[in-house]
Amino acid sequence: MFENIRARAALALLPKKATTTAAPFQVIATHPADIAIYSNMTVRKATREGYKISVYVYRSVRTIIQAASAIPWIMLDKKGEPIENHPFTAVMAHPNDVFSGQDLIEFTIAHLELAGNSIWQPLIVGKTLREICPVMHDLV
Secondary structure, eight states, rough: OHHHHHHHHHHSSOOOSSSSSSSSHHHHOSTTTTOOOOOOOOOHHHHHHHHHOOOHHHHHHHHOOOHHHOOOOOOTTSSBOOTTTHHHHHHHHHHHHOOHHHHHHHHHHHHHHHOOOOOEEEEETTTEEEEEEOOOOGGO
8 A cells, every 4th residue: 555655656756758858957057167166175174074073083083193193203223223312203202393293193193094195394404304394285
């Protein structure tokens, strides 16, 4: 009985067949084809909204960030022995005026997990690395 009612309702809701040979739909351009359309979506906005929407995404990414950022940064020579007082280790301890080494790694891993990409901008004076700054990759 319900099958008959469902079939009749489906037939009533179906559009009637067109008698013309025109396309079943028509595309109307509302924007010129030679002008780019930019969205107001940024990586920062997307990650904040993603964190707000899903507790599971937040907790998963946060767990990965905490585990990976706890790994100490050391430089090794060709034999696998740690190099004491290497310049990169000193820069990673305090990469710039805004971020600590822990903050930089957490920021990097969060971007890798949520956006799939992370970019660092090194500041090199002479031939010496002075600072490392994270760069929002949607602005590059």
